[in-house]
Amino acid sequence: MAKIELRDLHHSYASQETDSGFAIRDLNLTWEDGSANALLGPSGCGKTTLLNIISGLLRPSSGQVLFDGVDVSQLSTRDRHIAQVFQFPVVYDTMTVFDNLAFPLRNRRTGEREVRARVAEIAELLDLGGVLTRSAGRLNPAQKQVVSLGRGIVRKDTAAVLLDEPLTVIDPVLKLDLRRKLRSIQQELNMAMIYVTHDQHEALTFADWVTLMDRGKVIQSASPEALFLNPQTPFVGFFIGSPGMNMMRCEVSGQRTRIKGSPLEVPEIIAARVRSVAGAIDLGIRPEFVETSTKPKAEWNVFSLQAVDHAGSYQVLTLKSGQLRIKARVDDQFEATEADRIWVRFPPENVKIYEDGELIP
Numbered sequence: 001m002a003k004i005e006l007r008d009l010h011h012s013y014a015s016q017e018t019d020s021g022f023a024i025r026d027l028n029l030t031w032e033d034g035s036a037n038a039l040l041g042p043s044g045c046g047k048t049t050l051l052n053i054i055s056g057l058l059r060p061s062s063g064q065v066l067f068d069g070v071d072v073s074q075l076s077t078r079d080r081h082i083a084q085v086f087q088f089p090v091v092y093d094t095m096t097v098f099d100n101l102a103f104p105l106r107n108r109r110t111g112e113r114e115v116r117a118r119v120a121e122i123a124e125l126l127d128l129g130g131v132l133t134r135s136a137g138r139l140n141p142a143q144k145q146v147v148s149l150g151r152g153i154v155r156k157d158t159a160a161v162l163l164d165e166p167l168t169v170i171d172p173v174l175k176l177d178l179r180r181k182l183r184s185i186q187q188e189l190n191m192a193m194i195y196v197t198h199d200q201h202e203a204l205t206f207a208d209w210v211t212l213m214d215r216g217k218v219i220q221s222a223s224p225e226a227l228f229l230n231p232q233t234p235f236v237g238f239f240i241g242s243p244g245m246n247m248m249r250c251e252v253s254g255q256r257t258r259i260k261g262s263p264l265e266v267p268e269i270i271a272a273r274v275r276s277v278a279g280a281i282d283l284g285i286r287p288e289f290v291e292t293s294t295k296p297k298a299e300w301n302v303f304s305l306q307a308v309d310h311a312g313s314y315q316v317l318t319l320k321s322g323q324l325r326i327k328a329r330v331d332d333q334f335e336a337t338e339a340d341r342i343w344v345r346f347p348p349e350n351v352k353i354y355e356d357g358e359l360i361p
């Protein structure tokens, strides 16, 4: 197991390196040993490219990959001791499940006694005990993927396990189960895992540390809690959360600070900070923190209710004031109907201020 560091990585697939040709740009990142990590971001942002650079399948255009402080940039895939689990199962159909699991060990000339002991251990962890003698070709796709996973974690000298959307082929109910299992294996074996997904829910439930990428860059790498409470950019605020963060552009004219397109005045405690910076200012507030009331409240702002969406244990209100539209998340007891008036408050402590797209502390 190893700590993984990426230094000044750039990668372009094109022979001519134009700016738009970069799949990975200016990337610096550290993943601690034994940690559960997720790599999250929209399709095409560079997640698979990054995993392939770590495992050595791909040589970056420039930059370094370090395991435990040692530069492995020039090492082959084999010598990096990385296990990679892909979107679709990679198993030998004609071999038994046992032989599939044993393969990475035998490949490294492990003694048969140890092979048997280790395969038994992994089979136990993954509930594969009952199918060990079956030929892998006869398993269903979910079971095959579990075998792929087993092959990934069977060696004890693995530096890290990289999983690239490993649960895509698994149906939703089993998915939850498997993710939980993966998580408990990660803790039990204390392995560094990097789990790639474009699904925030998957990332936030699996990992202690989540790295959010966009267009080849790391936008924020933090705990799920920090991504929720302190999104570094509006992109993070919007990508994480259901629904994402509300963003409101500020306008200063003379002594007054307003929300663009609405009659809303920004409370003085925030307006004072807004006036102290020069750039374009957006205020962000998560739908969970927007306070709402169906009864008039002094000093709160009146919005009209445009839509109510039920989402199981909570509801999402779409609220409008002038041209401004925001979302508020309320519990399932909240009763209001469309076209009602709703009084709204943005608690200042939950309002994030962005100057030119960057959170200001």
Ligand SMILES: Nc1ncnc2c1ncn2[C@@H]1O[C@H](COP(=O)(O)OP(=O)(O)OP(=O)(O)O)[C@@H](O)[C@H]1O
Residues within 6 Å of the ligand: 013, 014, 023, 041, 042, 043, 044, 045, 046, 047, 048, 049, 050, 198
């Ligand atoms: N072999 C390749 N040749 C040229 N361009 C590529 C190649 N592989 C990926 N790209 C480009 O590099 C960028 C990053 O792709 P990558 O596959 O790493 O994204 P991703 O985050 O894994 O996306 P997804 O969520 O769809 O799997 C994209 O613009 C993609 O089109």
Ligand SMILES: [Mg+2]
Residues within 6 Å of the ligand: 047, 048, 049, 164
């Ligand atoms: Mg990918």
